[in-house]
Amino acid sequence: MKSFDTELKKYTKKIHLKVSERNELRERIFAYMEYHPLPKQVSSARELTGAILSESFTIFNITLNRRTLGMASGFLLLFLIIIPIVAERSVPGDVLYLVKTGINESVQGQLASSPYEKIEFETRLMERRIAEARLLANEGRLTDEMQVKLAETVKEHSDSVQSGIQKLKAEDADGAIMAQIAYSSALEVQSAVLDTDKGTENTTAINSIVDAVNTARDAVTLEQGSTTPSFDGLMARTESETTRAYELFTTVKTSATSEEVTDIERRLSDINRLIAEAKEKQKTDETVAISSLTDTLKLAQKLILFMTNIDVRASVSLESIVPVVLSKNERIEQVKKDLNEIENAHKIVDNERLFVDDVGVSEKVKEGMKRVGDLTRTSSVAIGVEDIGSAESSVHEAKALISDLQTLVHPYVKNTAGTTTGTSTVIDNQSTSTNDKKSGTEDNHE
Amino acid sequence: MAHNAKGNRKAGKDSDVGNHEERFLKAFDEYADALFRHAVYRLSDRERAIEIVHDTFTKVWTYIRGGHEIDSFKAFLYKVMNNLIIDEYRKRKELSLDALLSEEGVDEGSFAELHSGSVEELTFMLDAKKASELLTEIPLVYREVLTLRYVDGLGPKEIAELIEESENVVSVRIHRGLKILKDMIVEKEKEATERRKK
Numbered sequence: 001m002k003s004f005d006t007e008l009k010k011y012t013k014k015i016h017l018k019v020s021e022r023n024e025l026r027e028r029i030f031a032y033m034e035y036h037p038l039p040k041q042v043s044s045a046r047e048l049t050g051a052i053l054s055e056s057f058t059i060f061n062i063t064l065n066r067r068t069l070g071m072a073s074g075f076l077l078l079f080l081i082i083i084p085i086v087a088e089r090s091v092p093g094d095v096l097y098l099v100k101t102g103i104n105e106s107v108q109g110q111l112a113s114s115p116y117e118k119i120e121f122e123t124r125l126m127e128r129r130i131a132e133a134r135l136l137a138n139e140g141r142l143t144d145e146m147q148v149k150l151a152e153t154v155k156e157h158s159d160s161v162q163s164g165i166q167k168l169k170a171e172d173a174d175g176a177i178m179a180q181i182a183y184s185s186a187l188e189v190q191s192a193v194l195d196t197d198k199g200t201e202n203t204t205a206i207n208s209i210v211d212a213v214n215t216a217r218d219a220v221t222l223e224q225g226s227t228t229p230s231f232d233g234l235m236a237r238t239e240s241e242t243t244r245a246y247e248l249f250t251t252v253k254t255s256a257t258s259e260e261v262t263d264i265e266r267r268l269s270d271i272n273r274l275i276a277e278a279k280e281k282q283k284t285d286e287t288v289a290i291s292s293l294t295d296t297l298k299l300a301q302k303l304i305l306f307m308t309n310i311d312v313r314a315s316v317s318l319e320s321i322v323p324v325v326l327s328k329n330e331r332i333e334q335v336k337k338d339l340n341e342i343e344n345a346h347k348i349v350d351n352e353r354l355f356v357d358d359v360g361v362s363e364k365v366k367e368g369m370k371r372v373g374d375l376t377r378t379s380s381v382a383i384g385v386e387d388i389g390s391a392e393s394s395v396h397e398a399k400a401l402i403s404d405l406q407t408l409v410h411p412y413v414k415n416t417a418g419t420t421t422g423t424s425t426v427i428d429n430q431s432t433s434t435n436d437k438k439s440g441t442e443d444n445h446e
Numbered sequence: 447m448a449h450n451a452k453g454n455r456k457a458g459k460d461s462d463v464g465n466h467e468e469r470f471l472k473a474f475d476e477y478a479d480a481l482f483r484h485a486v487y488r489l490s491d492r493e494r495a496i497e498i499v500h501d502t503f504t505k506v507w508t509y510i511r512g513g514h515e516i517d518s519f520k521a522f523l524y525k526v527m528n529n530l531i532i533d534e535y536r537k538r539k540e541l542s543l544d545a546l547l548s549e550e551g552v553d554e555g556s557f558a559e560l561h562s563g564s565v566e567e568l569t570f571m572l573d574a575k576k577a578s579e580l581l582t583e584i585p586l587v588y589r590e591v592l593t594l595r596y597v598d599g600l601g602p603k604e605i606a607e608l609i610e611e612s613e614n615v616v617s618v619r620i621h622r623g624l625k626i627l628k629d630m631i632v633e634k635e636k637e638a639t640e641r642r643k644k
Contacts, residue, residue, distance in 0.1 A: 007575070011577075
């Protein structure tokens with residue numbers, strides 16, 4: 001009699017991957033490996049630190065006396081290390097600017113081996129030109145001629161990126177879309193950075209550069225809308241960028257403030273949550289999942305730009321380029337909080353309406369309050385069935401309306417204390433009658 | 447993906463890359479089916495099992511990319527997958543293994559119910575075909591050890607290392623799991639008999 005082990009194994013072996021499932025699984029894993037290749041020379045890549053990642057250094061074996069050798073080493077050190085490092089900080093008009101653009105950047109460009117890396121490199125160059133323009137404008141050194149030249153260069157790099165993307169489309173459609181998404185993220189961040197200069201004395205100085213960036217951003221947005229990446233490719237890229245963001249965060253943590261650390265941690269947590277939601281969504285609606293995952297990828301890329309680019313960090317807040325994405329529960333809590341505030345404000349307006357001696361205004365306020373009531377009821381019902389979108393929409397409308405009503409009744413309210421009452425949506429209950437104080441207390445026990 | 451280059455040193459590095467990829471893909475060819483089978487028994491969901499296998503391999507690849515060496519792919523793959531399955535249970539808001547453990551009252555290190563040959567006695571009486579069908583219905587904590595023992599062919603010591611429990615606990619769970627299977631088979635046979643009578 002055969003043993004239980006053998007017999008059980010015989011039956012359980014009937015469960016196995018079908019040939020098609022196995023092949024598909026293998027392809028997916030292979031695609032993942034391609035998107036996440038092994039680093040060829042991990043140790044040597046990690047030794048290089050600082051601004052220059054260059055293979056232009058060449059070591060010559062020359063038999064010389066010590067003194068000459070020392071001098072030669074000194075010159076080599078100067079021309080091959082110190083000058084390039086110093087040149088990295090130069091801007092148009094500086095002596096070493098040609099070294100930066102003609103030599104450093106040219107050498108760095110050689111390191112970009114894949115079409116995707118070349119596109120990334122051109123995007124980085126475009127960001128550099130924008131940062132240089134802003135720096136010069138801040139120092140009052142940006143002449144019209146420099147502005148025109150820099151705007152032309154921004155446009156050249158932008159055109160290079162676009163043509164690189166078009167070429168990539170022919171051999172790797174998914175890769176081209178990924179490059180487009182990365183480029184779009186970079187442009188949106190640069191647009192936000194340039195927006196901070198609006199209304200300052202730098203506005204006119206960098207107008208043409210702002211135009212160049214906005215034109216490029218609008219063009220890439222249009223292009224992006226017409227093409228869709230594959231879910232697996234998008235997921236692989238998103239996971240790769242998220243991993244990179246975590247690695248950068250580990251480095252940034254040591255020098256960031258505790259507030260910055262909390263902010264970045266929150267964004268990373270949002271990104272992880274959105275990835276998990278997209279994976280779930282893919283089972284029922286792949287199109288929506290792809291759209292959501294594209295947005296998530298852009299959040300990760302913008303977060304990376306925030307962490308790696310000093311100019312961006314100095315110019316914009318993290319919230320302005322990578323806004324917090326509330327979870328489902330947070331959104332529900334926010335709606336409930338808003339409903340509570342609206343209810344409080346509603347009671348206050350109801351009391352204050354008694355002071356309104358204009359019949360027309362009083363009727364208007366009455367109608368408005370009825371509408372607020374309807375909207376809050378709609379929102380509560382929507383929360384009950386977890387239709388958060390509708391709940392938020394109704395509550396936003398109710399908030400705006402109650403605020404308008406408060407503004408309408410405010411002039412009629414007799415001020416007994418001799419101080420003006422606020423017009424914010426949440427009114428300080430202590431500044432009104434005792435009736436309001438009681439209702440305010442009741443409201444808190446929801 | 448990997449390209450051979452000029453120069454011994456560089457070729458050495460490239461062949462390392464090639465070796466990693468080869469070993470990894472070989473591990474897929476060798477263990478994908480077994481891992482899938484294990485996941486199906488643990489999760490009772492074929493589609494999720496495929497995803498778990500995918501996630502297992504991608505996680506292991508990420509680990510290799512981090513510069514880590516893997517001595518035994520089989521052990522490592524099972525370890526990673528086991529963790530993913532536990533995450534899956536938590537996501538489904540099923541009882542945690544610890545909670546189940548306390549519910550079932552398994553006393554770590556207790557051999558009171560085990561005696562020499564008791565597992566063999568139980569398995570001797572079990573119908574393997576029915577056991578394979580009912581394996582997906584027994585409680586998770588026992589399903590884990592029985593799947594590792596009888597579907598994957600791991601010994602109690604290997605299972606203990608994998609799930610980070612003592613061998614005592616593993617042996618007790620195997621015994622109890624088999625008992626539960628036996629009781630379920632008996633119950634099903636009774637129901638079948640009742641239906642035939644009607």
